Amino acid sequence: MATSTSSAASPSQASQGVRPVVVIGGNRIPFARSNGAYADASNQDMLTAALDGLVARFGLQGQRIGAVAAGAVLKHSRDFNLVRESVLGTALDPTTPAYDVQMACATGMEAIGSLANKIKLGQLDSAIGGGVDTTSDAPIAVSEGLRRVLLELARARTPKQRLAALSKFRPKDLAPHAPGTGEPRTGLSMGEHQALTTAAWGVSREAQDELALKSHHNLAAAYERNFFDDLITEYRGVGRDNNLRPSTTLEKLGSLKPAFGRDLGDKATMTAGNSTPLTDGASSVLLGSEEFARANDLPMLANFVDFEAASVDFVRGKEGLLMAPAYAVPRLLARQGLTLQDFDFYEIHEAFAGTVLSTLAAWEDEDFCRNKLGLDAPLGSIDRSKLNVAGSSLAAGHPFAATGGRIVATLAKLLHEKGSGRGLISVCAAGGQGVVAVLEAR
């Protein structure tokens, strides 16, 4: 019913003379806390499972999809062709092209957004975007010292050269290097960065705990109403995101000790309860042109209207590490001729409760909107009952690259259920980056 009007109401798609791209559906495996249920699963295992579940849901066996783009933030060097290798392990036609994308926690959004553009332009008719991450099966590298010794040894041609190379080895070089969530340029972890931002915006501990509580309750309620039956496929005996605590309370969340920003003393507000845990998981989203969807009798949940990336200078302290979406959203709104209030659903990735609340505070702040965003007036506040209504990362967990796919599929289904309206997605990422997007119901 909203089909004809909704595509006509899309300024970017109409004005740019490109065709609409629709979200057909999604599939992910349940997200699992790190070093638990999926400890033995590799990125390739999980991405393959997510893709195969998508193939089964939409009957894509033996089909050549236009392209599959996905990625992982933590990647083994052997996984240089992670997505293509995963596709070869699925029931898809092996002639389906695939490539890796990497943009930290915005990997999934960037993969999906870029594929959507290719469909809009007519370069592709169908595509699958997504992402995967494991912190359990993380790559561990040898130390820089040992690496240099080994490389020199490989280049050595004479016994003397070999001996010279080996003589540079020091016992301390045996210590392996595991990846961390620290920013290379500041040495601060993501949580420590956010703790500074959270404090700067004066976000209270209570507000953060309430957001976390809401996330758990919303996710649990969505499971209860079978919302995820066609969005998730069980994996390794895990049927639901196992970070979910349906019965958690404000008291329980309030009893947790601060985990980040401890040097803030009494002002430290960020706990393990209002921050996302390290998580393993994978997600995928099927995109297509209207023609592709119709020809294959596939549903059309939402139009993927537009997306925008932004980056901030967090290195010199000019902005908080995870505040880039606050800049991307007004640019996207301007391009689409929309206001922040023109949405029925807001999906703001809960890297930390503080991230969501700092971003919302910034949009309400006159000074920030004028001086940082260059706007005449604040973007204003949003109706909080429309925020993350089916839960978000605080409850579901956050396998970095897989989060974009989770959000796009969830929002597309929410919009389709409602039958009208728009949704806004905001995902922050390491390196001071962020990607935001607009979806429209079908």
Added chain:
Amino acid sequence: MTNQYQKLVNTGLTKKIAKQLGLPRPAVLRRHAAGAPLVPGPVVVLGDGASAQPTADLLLGWGLDVLRHLPPGRMVGAVVVAYDDVARPGDLADVALNLGPAVKSLVPGGRVVSISRPAGDGKDPELAAARQGVDGLMRSLGRELRGGATANGLLLAEGVDMGAPSAQAALRFLLSGRSAYVDGQFLEVSDGRGKLPEDWEKPLAGKVAVVTGAARGIGASIAATLARDGATVVAVDVPAAGSALARVANDVRGTALQLDVTRADAGHLIIEHATQRHGRLDIVVHNAGITRDKLLANMDEGRWKSVIAVNTESQLRMNQAFLAAGLPGLRVVSLASTSGIAGNRGQTNYAASKGGVMGMVRASSAAFADIDGGINAVAPGFIETEMTARVPVATRAVARMVMPSLMQGGLPVDVAEAISFLASDAAAGVNGETLRVCGQSLIGR
């Protein structure tokens, strides 16, 4: 385990030893294989019932070597006995005494199929005695046959002859490898409805079939068999079985629908998925089922109610939705169980649920006939699955080798073959029936 034993007692030196010791020697059953002959040898048609000549003509039309008398010194692949005109018990003798030598010439995996009329509750005791006599004769013959051969009967309701599509299709099913584990059973054709397939290898071509409980075991085999026979399969199972379900759906090139069949809107969601994604819904196989075994003395409310809810009540509710939607020609096949027929210690709840299914099927047949469809049940005996692998070893051995005439458990595909037949348009004249796939187990009828 059965396979190893089966191999040992059927090959080489160990075969000799097993023979001398009188150990049970379960034969390797003749199952359907693409391209294999329908019957492994000539077919002898005995008896002078009205069905004899049309049957012989029919078999000739299928390219079989058909004989009206037992050829001396030749092995035969099957014997068809036309008993449809017997009127008095004495009428059985001639053919029965000719049947004996024919049975001796039966090849391994051979078939004996009788064609007769249901005894019913008519007012002629002599007629009923004669007709019911065929029943006893064939069931006993089933117990005497060896080498994986089976004896089954085709019952033609009054007014139905061998011209009925379902009579022909049922006869073909019983002669073929598809009925490998069906033994000592009677299949009734109640009317002349039905449409024979253009291609007997693809009897479900163009059909859209929903299989519940499809993630593993018998359900996965049903999905594979229906797909082999030409259907597009929607594989349904609970979200908790998602990864196995996805594998099945991908193997059969169908779609996966994660759904708890006990949901109030399950039938609606199935119709929606099938029609939106595949344009139609022709076949539903109610296979989803659970066991929660306990002696009745120790039974709790949860065990009882969950089994009835999944195995019976969900089917009743979904059928209501299917009938309300008026899907033209919809064919439903439900999974019953021999436990529901003969009873099984520790399975009062399960047997109640499966007995319920058979009652439901019988009582729903008229409503499904009204939409030009039909509903039947298949009652498996001991089938080798993950579920039965958990049965204690001794019980399992008895269930496999002692109870059934075929001296072995069946395979999931044996159940699936019967379901595929009943789901086909050619079986439209079979309605409200329960067909056992049990290797002629000792228990029950």
